[in-house]
Amino acid sequence: MKGRWGIASGFVAGAALLLCGVAGCGQPAGGDQAEAHAKTMSKTGFIEKSVALADGTTRKYVVFIPHGYTPKKKWPCILFLHGAGERGEDNEAQVRVGIAAAIRRQETDFGFIVILPQCPEEPGWWTGESEKAYALAALTKTRRGYSVDSKRIYLTGLSMGGYGTWTMALEHPKLWAAIVPICGKGDPEQAGKIANLPCWCFHGDQDDAVTVQHSRDMIEALKQAGGSPRYTEYKGVGHNSWDRAYDTEELYTWMLDQQAK
Secondary structure, eight states: OBOTTSEEOOOOOOOOBOOOOTTTTTOOOHHHHHHHHHHHTTOOEEEEEEEEBTTSOEEEEEEEEOTTOOTTSOEEEEEEEOOGGGOSSSSOGGGSSTHHHHHHTTGGGOOOEEEEEOOOSSSOOTTSHHHHHHHHHHHHHHHHHSOEEEEEEEEEEETHHHHHHHHHHHHOTTTOSEEEEESOOOOGGGGGGGTTSOBEEEEETTOSSSOTHHHHHHHHHHHHTTOOOEEEEETTOOSOOHHHHHTOHHHHHHHHHOOOO
């Protein structure tokens, strides 16, 4: 049965997940994956999920499964971090905007598994330890339950999620095949840690919520560190640069060209 936003209902609580180090983060267990495939391969589209965390709490999230999904092939996967306006606990707000809206405009042909966690009002920021742990736990469970290509896992987010994208990229640079931060802010002093991580950054030059200078500074720092990031700055565009960014057809082709080493 599908809910208000076209999300299939039915939560499945996972076993408690202990976050591991960078090299092993999100590694699936073979037996668990095979069993989960039998249960989930018949469900596609936006599906409600939940994950049990190491602290004893259970958190909801949504996963998009391509309509042509089959466990017989490996699928690219995107972890999406929403903005401050979508914080809450309804497990719906994060699937109204950003990449979810873009998916709906091409849903039958969208070929990525996409994980959409929801940050609560409190503590309410993707750079917080509990929220990073939750997002990575949702990724871990998805990798256990579906046939995810471990070399093609991508991280993206908008506004507050753009902050989270830069932060989680710096903390787990080997996990991601590429990152797509949109109208966020990173730490230029640490750019050297991700100089070799493929990056395509987007921002509007009239953004009055998160100044475009933050993206300019991060891109320049990556270049100074020897990186070759892509950067798209939209002239005359304010804070909402994500609609144009996620509707960029070339973005998804570019993602698929990037693979983790």
